[in-house]
Amino acid sequence: MEDLLVKLLEAVEFGKVDKKSPYPPQLRDMDGAHELTISAIEAGIKPQIILEEALIPAMSKVGKKFAECKIFVPQMLMSARAMGASMFQLKPFFASGAIKTKGTFIIGTVKGDLHDIGKNLVSMMVEGGGWSIVDLGVDVGSDKFVEALKNNPGAVIGLSALLTTTMVNMGEIVSTIREHAPETKILIGGAPVTAEFCQHIGADFYAPDPQKAVEYMNKLAS
Amino acid sequence: MKYKNLIINDPKELMFGIAPNPVKTKRGLVIGGGQVYAELNFTLPVMSINNSTLNQVYTHYREIAEGALEHALHMNSKGIVLEFETLLEMTKTPSIGVEIVKIMNEVCENYYQKHGLSSEIRLTPNDLREFERPARQRSSQHLEPMMELFEQGMIAGGDLLSIESTGGKEVSDEALMMCDVKGMVFALAVLGVRDMHFLWEKIVALANKHGKIAAGDSACGFANTAMVLAEKKYIPKVFATIVRVISVVRSIVAMEEGAIGPDKDCGYEGPFLKAITGIPISMEGKTAACAHLSPLGNIASACADLWSNESVQNIKLLSGMAPTAYLEQLEYDARLMNAALNAGKVHAHILQQLLVASDVYTDPQALILSPENVIRISNQLIKGDSYVANAKNGALAALDIIEEALLSGKMKLPELETGYLPILRDDLNTIPENESEFIAMMLPLLDESKFTLAEYGL
Numbered sequence: 001m002e003d004l005l006v007k008l009l010e011a012v013e014f015g016k017v018d019k020k021s022p023y024p025p026q027l028r029d030m031d032g033a034h035e036l037t038i039s040a041i042e043a044g045i046k047p048q049i050i051l052e053e054a055l056i057p058a059m060s061k062v063g064k065k066f067a068e069c070k071i072f073v074p075q076m077l078m079s080a081r082a083m084g085a086s087m088f089q090l091k092p093f094f095a096s097g098a099i100k101t102k103g104t105f106i107i108g109t110v111k112g113d114l115h116d117i118g119k120n121l122v123s124m125m126v127e128g129g130g131w132s133i134v135d136l137g138v139d140v141g142s143d144k145f146v147e148a149l150k151n152n153p154g155a156v157i158g159l160s161a162l163l164t165t166t167m168v169n170m171g172e173i174v175s176t177i178r179e180h181a182p183e184t185k186i187l188i189g190g191a192p193v194t195a196e197f198c199q200h201i202g203a204d205f206y207a208p209d210p211q212k213a214v215e216y217m218n219k220l221a222s
Numbered sequence: 223m224k225y226k227n228l229i230i231n232d233p234k235e236l237m238f239g240i241a242p243n244p245v246k247t248k249r250g251l252v253i254g255g256g257q258v259y260a261e262l263n264f265t266l267p268v269m270s271i272n273n274s275t276l277n278q279v280y281t282h283y284r285e286i287a288e289g290a291l292e293h294a295l296h297m298n299s300k301g302i303v304l305e306f307e308t309l310l311e312m313t314k315t316p317s318i319g320v321e322i323v324k325i326m327n328e329v330c331e332n333y334y335q336k337h338g339l340s341s342e343i344r345l346t347p348n349d350l351r352e353f354e355r356p357a358r359q360r361s362s363q364h365l366e367p368m369m370e371l372f373e374q375g376m377i378a379g380g381d382l383l384s385i386e387s388t389g390g391k392e393v394s395d396e397a398l399m400m401c402d403v404k405g406m407v408f409a410l411a412v413l414g415v416r417d418m419h420f421l422w423e424k425i426v427a428l429a430n431k432h433g434k435i436a437a438g439d440s441a442c443g444f445a446n447t448a449m450v451l452a453e454k455k456y457i458p459k460v461f462a463t464i465v466r467v468i469s470v471v472r473s474i475v476a477m478e479e480g481a482i483g484p485d486k487d488c489g490y491e492g493p494f495l496k497a498i499t500g501i502p503i504s505m506e507g508k509t510a511a512c513a514h515l516s517p518l519g520n521i522a523s524a525c526a527d528l529w530s531n532e533s534v535q536n537i538k539l540l541s542g543m544a545p546t547a548y549l550e551q552l553e554y555d556a557r558l559m560n561a562a563l564n565a566g567k568v569h570a571h572i573l574q575q576l577l578v579a580s581d582v583y584t585d586p587q588a589l590i591l592s593p594e595n596v597i598r599i600s601n602q603l604i605k606g607d608s609y610v611a612n613a614k615n616g617a618l619a620a621l622d623i624i625e626e627a628l629l630s631g632k633m634k635l636p637e638l639e640t641g642y643l644p645i646l647r648d649d650l651n652t653i654p655e656n657e658s659e660f661i662a663m664m665l666p667l668l669d670e671s672k673f674t675l676a677e678y679g680l
Contacts, residue, residue, distance in 0.1 A: 069455045069638075070638070071638070072401070072455070072456060072457050072458055072638070073399050073451070073456040073457055074399065074400050074401040074457065077399060077400060112310060114352060114353050114355070116395070117395060117398075117399060117447075117451075120399075121456075138355075139353070164265070164266075164267075164268050164535065165266070165268075165269075165271070165309050165310065167268065168268055168269070168270055192268075
């Protein structure tokens with residue numbers, strides 16, 4: 001059983017989605033995350049164990065390698081795809097409550113801004129860290145964040161902006177969220193955003209990169 | 223495809239300040255006619271644009287233009303270009319953009335009449351179609367205000383017309399993150415090319431109607447996004463290099479439709495456009511570090527006709543307002559290049575060699591911009607019978623150049639980078655040169671919910 005988890009961890013870490021996937025070359029013709037997850041479930045390994053002892057550690061390794069510039073985004077995305085293949089098999093267990101995530105993360109690019117590369121990276125890494133994701137997309141105003149928060153009480157909010165002209169919209173969104181749910185934790189990020197700006201608008205955390213967002217989220221969950 | 227031969231064949235003729243087809247402006251600049259001019263670009267500090275702040279917005283732009291021209295006069299400048307790249311609100315409500323052009327044009331005209339200082343405005347509306355997903359490149363309601371701003375803006379004094387158009391971006395964003403070279407060829411050489419034909423036919427017609435200059439486009443949203451992602455170590459530099467070369471086949475369509483330059487500053491594909499079409503180009507490098515970092519600080523100026531800072535916020539520095547400070551830096555760079563040009567071909571060539579040598583082997587993105595490599599790649603970018611074939615051939619030539627530089631030991635790259643070279647080559651080799659075959663190959667691989675073929679005339 002442990003062998004299966006080790007193999008699954010390796011498949012996710014190196015981005016092996018399924019057996020027919022040619023990537024990565026060193027795992028060619030071997031089972032991928034899809035097959036290994038099915039095997040693990042059939043072997044009676046608890047879904048929560050699969051999540052906590054294979055998937056989350058795998059993505060944590062990926063995040064660390066990325067933060068240390070040892071891999072590029074495409075490799076990270078392949079790992080996320082492998083994790084997605086595994087999560088697809090685990091979906092029924094999330095629905096039944098057999099698996100608990102660390103919480104919910106609501107993320108969106110703020111109003112007026114359509115850039116989503118940074119948002120998607122953060123979303124992917126936080127999900128890999130064991131959180132449920134509600135991705136509101138791009139050009140998101142305060143009303144949508146508040147509505148999502150009503151549907152997911154206690155969720156953490158993430159705001160992204162690429163432009164100096166749209167980052168100012170973060171302030172209004174933070175204020176509106178605070179009016180409705182003052183205790184909500186809000187993290188912000190994006191090229192023009194700074195820790196000083198974060199403090200200025202009353203957000204809780206400035207994430208300079210995806211890994212720092214994951215580390216902050218994990219502290220919240222611990 | 224219009225261009226089958228290079229206008230500039232000899233790398234030594236690919237020189238800063240000199241273009242085979244210089245562009246003359248109404249206040250007397252001759253861009254590419256033997257000297258380099260500064261092109262100053264600027265933007266607002268962090269602020270909202272709404273009815274209550276409009277007067278502040280107008281004041282900022284007046285101050286920027288006055289500050290820059292006053293200092294240009296003080297520095298005995300031979301002339302400058304002010305690029306007004308609009309922000310979202312200024313294009314959505316064209317009257318705002320037009321008013322800013324009017325304000326800046328008044329300042330330009332005042333300095334011209336009183337002091338004889340030549341300056342022109344490059345008007346660059348932002349591509350509002352970027353703000354719709356899936357993009358509606360041809361049927362978008364955003365097209366109307368964009369074209370209105372172009373027309374009314376040129377009447378108000380915008381003489382050089384540019385845009386950073388975004389056709390194909392909905393496909394390229396994901397392709398960039400996956401290092402998907404086939405996806406990038408599809409985005410740029412299939413979708414991008416079609417959108418460029420659609421858009422630039424209109425821009426050129428408007429420019430001709432009003433006696434203005436259709437200048438050129440930039441693949442900023444594609445190739446500069448790749449460069450910035452590579453700078454952050456998100457994607458390999460070798461991939462960003464290939465994306466730059468592929469972007470040429472898309473940006474050259476503006477010239478095929480009748481644009482005459484100067485091509486836009488952030489288009490580092492400019493040197494290839496200059497070699498192929500003979501138009502003057504604007505470039506940016508070390509003096510654009512206020513806007514973004516790059517590995518091309520010196521080499522970017524090797525064949526620039528305008529020298530730009532990309533963009534700087536109108537904020538106070540110790541020396542003065544930031545746009546004025548950057549104008550000074552650009553002017554000094556231009557002065558040095560002009561001194562070399564005035565001293566003769568040998569001196570200009572020596573300065574160019576130093577600008578090239580100081581960067582060329584530090585990064586593959588710099589490597590492809592040496593005049594020799596620009597000419598070598600450009601030859602491949604025009605030899606095919608389709609844009610797809612040209613993109614593929616140009617990219618393969620760039621890969622050859624990178625591998626030769628590595629083999630010779632002149633350039634060093636980490637294994638994390640070099641590991642992508644065979645992957646990129648294999649991927650490129652799977653691309654058929656026939657466009658229809660390529661489209662048929664790609665459609666099953668792409669998420670068609672993200673783009674609408676009909677919006678590209680397909």
